[in-house]
Amino acid sequence: MELDLNLIWFVLLGVLIAGYMVLDGFDLGVGVLHPLARTDHERRISLNSIGPLWDGNEVWLVTFVGALFAAFPEAYATVFSGLYNAFMLLLLALIFRAVSIEFRSKIQHRRWRSICDWSFFGASLIIPLIIGVAGANIMLGMPLDERGEFIGSTVDLLTPYALLVGLFTVALVMMHGAIYLCLKTEGAYRRRMRRWAWHCFGVFLTLYLLTTIFTLMMLPQATANFHDHPWGVVVVVLGVLAIANIPRCLHHGRMGQAFASSGVAILVFVCLLAAATFPNIVASAPRPEHSLTIYSAASSPTTLTIMLIIAGLGMPFVIGYTVVIYWTFRGKVRLDEHSY
Amino acid sequence: MELDVILLSRLQFALTIMFHYIFPPLTIGMAIVLVYLEGMYLWTRQEIYEVAAKFWVKIFAINFALGVASGIVMEFQFGTNWATYSRFVGDVFGSALAAEGIFAFFLESVFLAVLVFGWDRVSPRFHFVATIMVALGSIFSSIWIVVANSWQHTPAGSHIVPILRDGEPWIIDGVTQTRAEIVDFWALIFNPSFGHRIVHVWIGCFIVGAFFVLSISAWYLLRGKHVEFAQRSFTGALMLATVASLAALVSGHFQAKTVYQYQPAKLAAFEGHFDTGPAALSLLGWPDQAAQRMRFDLAVPGGLSFLVHERFDEPVVGLDQFRLEDQPPVLVPYFSYRLMVAVGMGLIALTLLASWLRWRGVLYERRWLLWVFVLAILPAMFANHAGWVAAEVGRQPWVVQSPVQRNDDGTLAVGAEGVFVYDEGQGLRTADAVSPAVSAGQVLGSLVTFGAIYVLLGGVWLYVLNYKIQTGPEPITRPARYLGWRDLFSFLRRKEHKPPGDASES
Numbered sequence: 001m002e003l004d005l006n007l008i009w010f011v012l013l014g015v016l017i018a019g020y021m022v023l024d025g026f027d028l029g030v031g032v033l034h035p036l037a038r039t040d041h042e043r044r045i046s047l048n049s050i051g052p053l054w055d056g057n058e059v060w061l062v063t064f065v066g067a068l069f070a071a072f073p074e075a076y077a078t079v080f081s082g083l084y085n086a087f088m089l090l091l092l093a094l095i096f097r098a099v100s101i102e103f104r105s106k107i108q109h110r111r112w113r114s115i116c117d118w119s120f121f122g123a124s125l126i127i128p129l130i131i132g133v134a135g136a137n138i139m140l141g142m143p144l145d146e147r148g149e150f151i152g153s154t155v156d157l158l159t160p161y162a163l164l165v166g167l168f169t170v171a172l173v174m175m176h177g178a179i180y181l182c183l184k185t186e187g188a189y190r191r192r193m194r195r196w197a198w199h200c201f202g203v204f205l206t207l208y209l210l211t212t213i214f215t216l217m218m219l220p221q222a223t224a225n226f227h228d229h230p231w232g233v234v235v236v237v238l239g240v241l242a243i244a245n246i247p248r249c250l251h252h253g254r255m256g257q258a259f260a261s262s263g264v265a266i267l268v269f270v271c272l273l274a275a276a277t278f279p280n281i282v283a284s285a286p287r288p289e290h291s292l293t294i295y296s297a298a299s300s301p302t303t304l305t306i307m308l309i310i311a312g313l314g315m316p317f318v319i320g321y322t323v324v325i326y327w328t329f330r331g332k333v334r335l336d337e338h339s340y
Numbered sequence: 341m342e343l344d345v346i347l348l349s350r351l352q353f354a355l356t357i358m359f360h361y362i363f364p365p366l367t368i369g370m371a372i373v374l375v376y377l378e379g380m381y382l383w384t385r386q387e388i389y390e391v392a393a394k395f396w397v398k399i400f401a402i403n404f405a406l407g408v409a410s411g412i413v414m415e416f417q418f419g420t421n422w423a424t425y426s427r428f429v430g431d432v433f434g435s436a437l438a439a440e441g442i443f444a445f446f447l448e449s450v451f452l453a454v455l456v457f458g459w460d461r462v463s464p465r466f467h468f469v470a471t472i473m474v475a476l477g478s479i480f481s482s483i484w485i486v487v488a489n490s491w492q493h494t495p496a497g498s499h500i501v502p503i504l505r506d507g508e509p510w511i512i513d514g515v516t517q518t519r520a521e522i523v524d525f526w527a528l529i530f531n532p533s534f535g536h537r538i539v540h541v542w543i544g545c546f547i548v549g550a551f552f553v554l555s556i557s558a559w560y561l562l563r564g565k566h567v568e569f570a571q572r573s574f575t576g577a578l579m580l581a582t583v584a585s586l587a588a589l590v591s592g593h594f595q596a597k598t599v600y601q602y603q604p605a606k607l608a609a610f611e612g613h614f615d616t617g618p619a620a621l622s623l624l625g626w627p628d629q630a631a632q633r634m635r636f637d638l639a640v641p642g643g644l645s646f647l648v649h650e651r652f653d654e655p656v657v658g659l660d661q662f663r664l665e666d667q668p669p670v671l672v673p674y675f676s677y678r679l680m681v682a683v684g685m686g687l688i689a690l691t692l693l694a695s696w697l698r699w700r701g702v703l704y705e706r707r708w709l710l711w712v713f714v715l716a717i718l719p720a721m722f723a724n725h726a727g728w729v730a731a732e733v734g735r736q737p738w739v740v741q742s743p744v745q746r747n748d749d750g751t752l753a754v755g756a757e758g759v760f761v762y763d764e765g766q767g768l769r770t771a772d773a774v775s776p777a778v779s780a781g782q783v784l785g786s787l788v789t790f791g792a793i794y795v796l797l798g799g800v801w802l803y804v805l806n807y808k809i810q811t812g813p814e815p816i817t818r819p820a821r822y823l824g825w826r827d828l829f830s831f832l833r834r835k836e837h838k839p840p841g842d843a844s845e846s
Contacts, residue, residue: 052453055408059449063441065415070438073430073519080419080426081775087420088786092793095409099797102405106804146512149423150777296505299431300521307435314442318450321473325450328461338457 005304006294009071010274010281012311016067018270020060021131022176022263027054029177031097031124032170034117036196042189043117045333047101047340049184052329054101056322058094070307074148074297075281082142082150083134083157090130097123105340125170132169136162139219139276141285148282148292161214168207172269175200175246176262182255184333197250197258208243215276221283222276232275239268343780346771349421352787356413358725359794363407365724368482368542369549370400371475374455376576378468388816392569393471394459395813396553401456402808406801408449413790421783425739425773431521432498432528433488440484448477479542486541490534492740493731494602495520497528500766518765520740532602536595537731543588544724547687550581551713551720556809558713561704566812571704574713578698582691588684593647599734600648603741604657604752606734609668610677611644612637619644619656624678627670632660657752663759666737673734676726683723690716742767 027050037043069076080087096119104116140161143152178197182190215222226232242264249258277283281297284290298304374396381389415437418426426434454462454470462470491498502509503517510517522528554577560570600607612627612634613619621643626635642652649656659667690712697703704710735741742762745753754760 052457055452056446056450058408058412059441059445062412062415062445063438065419066434066438066441069415069419069426069430070434073426073434076419076430076434077423077426077775078777080416081421081423081777084420084775084778084782084786087416088789091413091416092789094412095793095797098405098409099800102402103800103804106402107807147517147776299434303431303435303522306522306525307438310435310439310442314439314446318442318446321446321450325453328454328458336460338459 005301005308006298008308009067009298009304010278010294012308013064013067013071014270014274016060016064018267020057020064021173021266021270023060024054024057025128025173025176025266026050026180026259027057027177028124028128029173029175030181031120031177032128032174033177033181033193033196033200034121034124036192037189040113041335043113044105044335044340045185045189046181047104047120048335049181049333051101051340052325055098056325058098067307067311071299071304072281072292072294072297073299075292078142078144078148078150078282078292078297079134079138082144082152083137083154085154086130086134086157090127093123093126093130096120097127101340124173128169128173129166132166133157133162135169135273136165138282139215139222139273141283141288141291144282144284144287144290144292146290148284148290148297161218164207164211164214168204168211171200171204171207172262172266175204176259176266179246179250179255179259179262183259186332194250194253198247201246201250205243219276222272225275225278235268235271235275239265239272242268343784345778345780345783346774348780348783348787349774349778350770352421352783352790353417354729355787355794356410356417356790358728359798360407360410360414361725361728362721363403363410364478364482365545365548365721366403366552367400367407368478368545369547370396370403370552371471371478371549372546372580373549373553373577374400374471375468375475378464378471382464382468388569388572390464391813391816392573395569397455398808399556399805401452402801402804404448404452406797409797410794421775421778422739422773423775423777425768428519428768428773429492429740431519432491435522436484436488436491440481440488444477444481444484446477447473448481451477482541482545483538486538487529487531487534490537491528491531493537493735494531494533494598495740495743495767496531497522497524497526499523533595533598536591536598540588540591540595540727543584543591544727546580546584547588548717548720548724550577550584551687551717553577554581554713555715555717558710559809560812562707562710562714568816569813575698578691578694581687582695585684585687585691589688592681592684597648600656602744603735604744605659605662605666605668606673606731607648608657608659608662609670609673609734610730612670612674613644613656613658614660616658616661617655618642618653619648619658621647622674627674629659629667629670655751661752661754661758661760663761666760666762668734668736673730676733677730679726680723680730683719683726687716687720687723737769737771738767739770739773740768 030046030050034043034046037046065076100116100120100123104113104120107113136159137157140159142150142157145151175197178193178200181193182197185193242261245261246258246265249255249261279293279295280291281294282292284292299307374393377389377393377396380386381393418433418437451470451473454467455474458467458470498520500518500520503519504510553573557570557574557577560566561574596607596610599610608614611619612622612625614627614632614634620637620639620641622634623638623640625637625639628635644656645654646652648654659670694703694709694713697706697709742764743766744760744762747753752760
């Protein structure tokens, strides 16, 4: 049997973005929930719960972008230049987020810390919003010309459906982040976060149902792949079970399991996004013949093979030391002289 | 006025890469210092090394954070602003970038957490391993990005072929769509200019890292604060700076010879060399590209011929062997190259003088010299940036250099008109590389925004850096001693050397 390198790389990119959404998802969520922390101490607890981890989590995004560039350069070029304004905003958010996390506690000044807190919040809100909007447009299809160049305008991309998916993504990371904070905090702050985990779950569930309904209504192609591969329904069932498990665990206070469930839910959503686009990587509308598929957008087989070797050599190490770091910084947050 | 999307995109790239490049040399250079300090601490268990490591890790983390924040812009920008370039090079350049992510960025970012937050959580030994990993990560990162960049200067291990659609070349409006594809991965990595360039880049990083440490240490010495700490840091960094400054000269010479071999127009632009023939080495003048000659030139006769060929009368290819539209702009490479070399020479003189005074034991009495060291980090950084500016502007008008052809005797294979004509199909011009989907207005907007934000970030960086420097390292409670030969075997007698009440072991 011959390996379908293009398919493998499509899956690997899915793994990378899923890794990003599961791992950075919770620290983005912590950012969106940041204004709920009432005192400077609570805010520092919040920040330090993700302190040693967020930077490594963000590398999943960086590696995803690098791998997209290498494996599907046509898709990378089309999406990044087509969504120019959105990606510039995303970059600004990433910059502001990194700086406000890193520098907030280095200056003892109330005004400064307050600026950093709000910028941390705003940036953490904008990033999943843009990722959601971009994901929706990749599913919906963007106006592309024969060369695969985007020929629309940025404003056209802000359709109600895209905004809905954006808000859904925000709610998803908020829920994920709230559960994470329950794992990492103690006392009154934890009790408040547990209540907020419920609120977030409610908002998430509402937006999840809305998004599902609208996707089924507006995107017939989103489910087309399930006709050819009915076993894919297993993924949908898994997702529903994972989501249903979250309130159960919240009720019983099994936060570890709740966190795992929301992680699985995120994985399932990435799978559904992939299933909705495949075999396209960027759909074109209204001219579907200009769509970039995993074959027309790809690099040469030589390069895909080399990249596969690089990933095969590197990723086991990455996963290995990621586990070591999560283990090293396990348990409830303690503030010491080296904390943010 | 008509806005030019190419010019604006180039300005934005220049701004974002130059701001970003303030930080990687600092972190690469300082990572080496950290490995040394933590290694020495494990070896000798002297408190001073631990105090020093803790202090420099704080500074390192500040620089690293801004390196990460400004670095992610670079990775996005190839796609946002240079879409045609990305389609053309993705197969080759993208692989190097992805490898950088997988091999380098994870390593750096993950272990940085241990470096900054792990002091009380992990053993000193594990902390040391983490430091080595961060240093390795930063080195790996530099390797992959210089591989990718060097390939643009001296493409190798790749060929340029039509893009296929259903097995046929893809033709749009009569134009065959082409791109670069990897043929030989190792030839791509070890492309002709890679070796010399990576060495030169590393040396530049060591110089910046060393002068950064020298600057802060000299300031403490002048203020009479943390004297013991500052003297040790100063001595160590001075050794690194002296060796690196001398090595930069040697490495630069060999790199320039490679440039001449593969990109003669670029070297001619560096040197303001217009007329092919035996060449003088211009010290300072004004290159007048419109008139195709140097004005007010102060030059060493035969100097350039000697540097390139080791003979004073050997001809050197000048810009006259290239069509005007194929020449790089001369003014910027000429002056930035001169700035780099002049600063490099100055740093050699400065470090040699300081080393000699240090050896005589009178260095710390020369306050004026310490003041020079406080400020010397600025020219050291300028030299790094100037070198990159010369290298990248000198590659113009190409973003991926079309190779030059040479005759059997090594002379340039000029055509009937006496000029070399590039094969347009073997490279990519910068003017053809931008994103068709992006308007000049959009780039202007992002350029202005980045400009404003980088001013802000630069300000915050300096403020926090200054705050950390003013706070200084923790006081040393136990007097430090200089090492003797006995310390070589100290690991056999660890218990004896372990100072009482050292909590960091538990």
